[in-house]
């Protein structure tokens with residue numbers, strides 16, 4: 271496959287409101303079917319990168335580009351990007367009071383399709399995906415993320431991933447706030463969706479810890495520092511980071 | 526204050542002679558003729574309010590309503606076949622869902638009425654108010670215009686003088702009507718005036734729900750609706766009253782509604798204001814008996830240049846009563862809303878629980894919501910609170926929805942529907958709730974709100 275699925279070239283982005291620069295030249299390539307992990311200390315710009323890929327209006331790209339299947343997506347609305355196959359699992363999923371998960375998911379699913387899904391087919395699909403993630407079907411009637419525990423919110427993100435079946439899944443700290451059992455279920459969920467799609471789905475996994483990478487093995491690991499990818503390597507890089515800490519990565523980047 | 530106001534003001538078609546004619550045509554009993562004339566006297570003697578009194582400050586009714594340009598609605602013959610109804614009205618009725626009975630008023634007349642067998646055999650009375658005056662005069666006399674009568678202001682007085690058709694619902698003690706009952710009012714003539722009136726009497730431990738639907742097509746000139754509703758709930762009774770207002774362009778709609786829950790009675794009201802150019806709803810609940818409870822819910826959506834005004838009073842007279850008010854609105858384009866709410870707790874009303882919340886979503890820079898919650902508390906052992914907010918759509922919520930492929934406009938509609946969900950989920954009647962959700966979504970889909 272010549273062309274990478276995603277190609278991020280010298281990406282600079284700032285906070286639209288006050289011009290604070292956060293991304294200072296990110297370079298990254300993800301090929302079809304690959305799993306990449308991005309690690310890095312708090313505030314290094316991981317979530318910002320994820321949101322810029324999804325088109326969050328709070329950030330302005332000042333330089334560089336994000337190519338998806340060879341085409342720049344920077345002029346696309348967030349919903350167009352989503353329909354093109356980009357999915358972001360939020361670090362902090364947003365509460366939408368009064369909108370049920372079922373209604374929300376049906377609306378999203380229909381927005382991806384030419385023809386609305388049959389209501390019974392939808393119910394079957396939803397229930398099977400909820401079962402896979404060990405979720406109580408009654409959950410579907412609850413308002414999106416409203417009053418959910420941290421773990422429930424993360425599980426709900428994976429449910430959406432499983433329903434929408436994107437080509438690029440950006441998972442922003444999906445492991446944080448999960449206890450060990452929930453982490454296993456969520457990781458298994460991601461693995462299953464990934465397995466079903468093989469080369470039709472690539473994953474960008476943002477995490478602080480090795481523990482999720484024990485369940486989901488990345489092909490590549492990148493370290494982000496102060497708005498840049500300062501180092502890339504294989505799974506062993508994550509282990510080294512776990513052992514030596516980010517100070518080590520900082521020194522490396524200065525060297 | 527000059528005493529020439531009534532001379533200067535053009536009452537147009539609303540003359541004392543018309544009141545006499547109306548009463549004579551209907552062969553009304555003397556007490557009712559007297560009541561109408563008293564209503565007329567107060568109407569004629571009360572000047573059209575200007576914007577000096579606090580309750581009219583945000584709704585310049587003199588500019589918005591020119592009584593001189595209006596005429597009375599015409600009489601309509603009774604119909605036997607639904608085909609004879611205006612097509613749009615038929616569609617509304619058809620979309621209304623299951624009911625135990627329905628009444629349809631077009632212009633001045635009730636043209637259709639039915640009540641299913643079970644409530645009929647249980648002694649439930651559901652007829653036009655005119656028919657009830659003929660068939661149950663004592664019952665009607667005991668309650669009619671006792672709460673929403675001439676004393677409640679110029680417009681309540683005008684309705685008392687001019688109401689025709691009307692809806693009367695009586696539920697005997699211990700009877701529970703499982704399905705909601707529906708009442709439709711339709712304006713079919715430009716520049717006409719519909720004076721609708723609803724009287725609900727539920728005896729001890731009775732249970733019933735009435736949905737009043739007000740609607741019309743669009744009019745190119747001002748057209749008028751002036752309604753009044755009285756709900757009297759006996760001891761332990763449970764009454765739900767839903768007012769769904771979907772008038773077309775041109776309509777000025779005023780209503781004076783009074784709720785009177787008895788001891789341990791429970792009244793739930795839902796006011797849904799979607800249509801009209803101008804709406805002014807004056808809604809008061811008088812908690813005169815211990816243990817009485819009222820849930821007063823409302824939601825409104827103003828677009829274009831719509832002006833929707835709700836004035837509410839939770840009047841706590843007896844101890845140990847409670848009331849809970851929640852009104853939510855969405856304003857777009859140059860739409861405006863006014864909410865003025867008062868919780869008044871009288872000195873003897875100890876152990877009152879009363880809450881009041883008004884929340885507004887401002888969706889366009891030109892839209893505006895005036896919210897004036899108020900407390901007046903003369904008892905010391907009470908729990909009361911009020912809150913008012915105005916906010917915009919949360920960009921994070923919209924982004925979250927968009928990141929799932931949902932288009933911006935659709936995302937907006939979802940968030941707005943969700944915002945109203947907090948009100949609607951309090952309504953126990955599933956069918957009615959679904960109907961209200963459809964009405965709200967239809968309104969949101971019809972608006973051409975652009976990003």
Ligand SMILES: Nc1ncnc2c1ncn2[C@@H]1O[C@H](COP(=O)(O)OP(=O)(O)OP(=O)(O)O)[C@@H](O)[C@H]1O
Pocket residue numbers: 285290292310311312313314315316317318319328361
């Ligand atoms: N909308 C914003 N307005 C102002 N500052 C912002 C905004 N978004 C991000 N920042 C700042 O940019 C920096 C990077 O934030 P970002 O959330 O991308 O970090 P992160 O790597 O995801 O951190 P964490 O590991 O804590 O999640 C931080 O200093 C943050 O405060």
Ligand SMILES: [Mg+2]
Pocket residue numbers: 316317318361442443
């Ligand atoms: Mg982050």
